[in-house]
Structures are given as C-alpha cells and as structure tokens.
Amino acid sequence: MKPSATLTVLTTLVLAAFSICAQGRRSTRDGVYSDGQAARGQAFYKTSCASCHGETLAGSGAQNPPLAGPDFTANWTGQTLDDLFEKIQTSMPADHPGALSRGTNADILAYILKVNQLPAGKNELPSDVEALQQIQFEAAK
Numbered sequence: 001m002k003p004s005a006t007l008t009v010l011t012t013l014v015l016a017a018f019s020i021c022a023q024g025r026r027s028t029r030d031g032v033y034s035d036g037q038a039a040r041g042q043a044f045y046k047t048s049c050a051s052c053h054g055e056t057l058a059g060s061g062a063q064n065p066p067l068a069g070p071d072f073t074a075n076w077t078g079q080t081l082d083d084l085f086e087k088i089q090t091s092m093p094a095d096h097p098g099a100l101s102r103g104t105n106a107d108i109l110a111y112i113l114k115v116n117q118l119p120a121g122k123n124e125l126p127s128d129v130e131a132l133q134q135i136q137f138e139a140a141k
C-alpha cells in the first residue's frame with residue numbers, strides 16, 4: 001500500500017473513532033435548557049445566590065467568583081455541565097451547602113447559561129449525573 005493510501009486509511013479510522021466517542025455528546029451551544037426553566041432559575045438565584053455573586057452574576061473576588069463573563073466561561077469551557085452542577089450542588093449556597101434540591105440547582109444553572117448568552121432549547125436541563133456528563137460546556141460564539 002502506498003504511504004498516501006495508508007495515511008488516508010489511518011485518518012479515516014481516527015475520524016470514525018472520534019465520531020463514535022462524540023455520539024451522544026452535546027454542547028451548551030445546543031440549547032440544553034428552556035426559557036421557562038431559566039426564568040425559575042432567575043427567581044431562585046435572586047433568593048439564594050445574588051447576595052454573594054451579585055444581581056448581575058459579576059461576583060466580588062475570589063470568595064464570590066463571577067458566574068458570567070469571560071473569566072467564568074474560560075474556567076468551565078471543556079468541562080462537562082456535571083462538573084459545574086456538582087460544584088454548585090455540593091458547595092452552594094456557601095452558608096448551607098447542599099441545601100437546594102437538584103431540580104432547583106438545575107434551574108439556577110439554566111439561568112447562568114442564559115446570562116452567559118447560551119441558547120435556550122425546548123427541553124429543560126436535566127439534573128441527573130449521567131445526562132449532565134453528556135453536555136460539554138462551551139462558551140457562546
């Protein structure tokens with residue numbers, strides 16, 4: 001087999017393997033939450049998060065980091081939504097970690113995605129680990 005043909009075959013195999021691995025994976029750019037869910041999340045955010053992270057999600061230093069903007073998106077890009085969700089679930093609110101239900105935290109996360117200009121879709125963001133592990137965090141274009 002000619003070297004160019006071998007390279008073509010190898011390239012095709014690598015691309016096929018990548019495609020198989022990527023199946024089922026979605027991105028935050030794919031509309032993974034609904035507008036209604038984000039609206040509920042905004043209400044929960046105001047009562048449970050805004051006192052530390054600010055009304056505009058801008059944060060106020062290392063203890064209360066921003067939940068919107070380029071620093072936030074750079075920190076989470078490439079990770080799964082489960083990584084971010086579990087951070088929220090296990091450490092927030094700071095005065096009562098884990099006090100909010102998984103459903104409430106999914107709503108809050110939907111609001112965070114909306115504020116970061118990621119598109120809404122028809123379905124609500126799930127709160128189960130397996131589903132969230134299949135969604136890659138990517139910043140808005």
